Amino acid sequence: MIPSRRESTAAPLLAGLMALVACALASVLAGTDALSSADAWEALLGSAAAGPARLIVWGVRVPRVLAALACGASLAVSGALLQAALDNDLASPGIMGINSGAGLFALVAALAFPLSAPARQVMALMGALVATVVVYLVARRAGAARTTLVLSGVAVSSLMTAGSNAIVTIWPKTVVDKVAFSMGGLSGVTLGQLLVALGPMLVGIVGALALAGGLDLLALGDEAAQGLGLDVRRHRVAAIVCAALLASSSVSVCGLLGFVGLLVPNLVRMLAGPSVRRSLLMCVVWGATLLMACDLLARVLFFPYELPAGLLLSCMGAPFFIVLLVRRRRPR
DSSP states (O other): OOOOHHHHHHHHHHHHHHHHHHHHHHHHHOOOSSSOHHHHHHHHTTOGGGTHHHHHIIIIIHHHHHHHHHHHHHHHHHHHHHHHHHTOTTOOTTTTTHHHHHHHHHHHHHHHSTTOHHHHHHHHHHHHHHHHHHHHHHHHHHOSOHHHHHHHHHHHHHHHHHHHHHHHHHSGGGSSOHHHHHHOOOTTOOHHHHHHHHHHHHHHHHHHHHHHHHHHHHTTOHHHHHHTTOOHHHHHHHHHHHHHHHHHHHHHHHOSOOSHHHHHHHHHHHHHTTOHHHHHHHHHHHHHHHHHHHHHHHHHTTTTSOOOHHHHHHHHHHHHHHHHHHHHHSOO
């Protein structure tokens, strides 16, 4: 008996949840010269004798794990929305310039409103939307090919990144760690910073699930979807706005973290099939797992030195992007 698609995706989803729990525990309990795994376990259980270990576990490691969960899930869902709305498996918030636009405007907010986290969040969203509109206008002017859209995103992303680098160079106090911001990382994330971004992330993910049915219709083509009663333009715009909201919220927490939105949606689509809703649910789990695993490896591989999590993601994502480009060029 051949299993149904729903049954065939249950196993990868369950495996993802198990991997997520394992990565979360490993991230909290990973032993170092400063804090052993046994001391971290006692602090996690709330032992009164834990002392300084409790501050490290609950003040540093737990917020970092929660940030990895929220940002990984948000970036993966953002990429899945863009790929479904634009019918382009190369689309992602990093490649389309959304992350860079959000990062640039977040730095501007840090200059203009240095003590306002909500202002930083709002400005990041504005930057993401501005970058998206610019990419769309450039691609529309240059031609309708799918690759043209990606090339436009790369150009706009480079321009926005140059602006961010200029701000960080002239006003270095806008970010605590220039490398961590430009490559993406979770060091120094606080619970208060995460809580400001958590609301928009939840709104974006719920909105994505609500749009999933319409995105399934978009896969049939614009004319067919329109004939079935879907407002194609409004639905596509809503999906892109949700993607921008998710990406900008993540940038305000973890910096310009790339490739999660490219890697995870393409991989889970092989398991989830054409259903956008199933893909989104799997993106939530596996996006969080991927970012958490990369952050853990970046923290422990060269201890006491710490790599930005974005460095490991780039090492995986760049070759994957090249493979997608090569496959796209092959005749079918």
